Amino acid sequence: MPRRITDRTIPRAQAGDRIALIRERARRVPPGFVTTYGDLCPDAPRLAGTAMRHAGDHDVPWWRVVRSDGSLAVGARQRALLQAEDVPFRAGGERVDLRAARLPPEVL
DNA sequence: TGCTTGACTTACG
DNA sequence: CCGTAAGCCAAGC
Numbered sequence: 001m002p003r004r005i006t007d008r009t010i011p012r013a014q015a016g017d018r019i020a021l022i023r024e025r026a027r028r029v030p031p032g033f034v035t036t037y038g039d040l041c042p043d044a045p046r047l048a049g050t051a052m053r054h055a056g057d058h059d060v061p062w063w064r065v066v067r068s069d070g071s072l073a074v075g076a077r078q079r080a081l082l083q084a085e086d087v088p089f090r091a092g093g094e095r096v097d098l099r100a101a102r103l104p105p106e107v108l
Numbered sequence: 109t110g111c112t113t114g115a116c117t118t119a120c121g
Numbered sequence: 122c123c124g125t126a127a128g129c130c131a132a133g134c
Contacts, residue, residue, distance in 0.1 A: 018130085019131070037115075041129095043128095043130095044130055046113095046114065046115090046117085047129075048115080050114075050130080050132065052115050054132090066115095067115090067117085068117060068118085069117095072115090074115060
């Protein structure tokens with residue numbers, strides 16, 4: 001028996017894949033480096049945030065994703081994980097030194 | 109089904 | 122450097 005078009009065989013296929021793509025890109029960021037929400041999804045940075053929010057169950061190094069200005073979106077927890085990987089911070093210790101730690105977007 | 113949220117970013121004053 | 126505004130779109134309710 002063929003599925004009816006109302007069975008949603010492909011609905012959201014395109015949209016859902018965007019989240020999956022973001023997770024995949026984030027997984028490529030190696031220890032000691034970071035990327036930004038904007039680098040993960042230039043056209044809709046918030047989506048990268050949404051993706052990272054539920055990243056814990058997908059083997060995604062969410063702590064290596066920071067804001068475009070190097071500040072952290074999560075908190076002390078994230079800072080501890082980054083410092084454990086020797087990610088360089090700028091004077092003040094609140095923002096990551098993107099010039100030194102940002103993974104070039106094109107390698108994602 | 110529809111409206112609100114939000115781990116964001118860029119532009120502007 | 123700080124606050125505001127608009128654009129974005131999946132998730133939640």
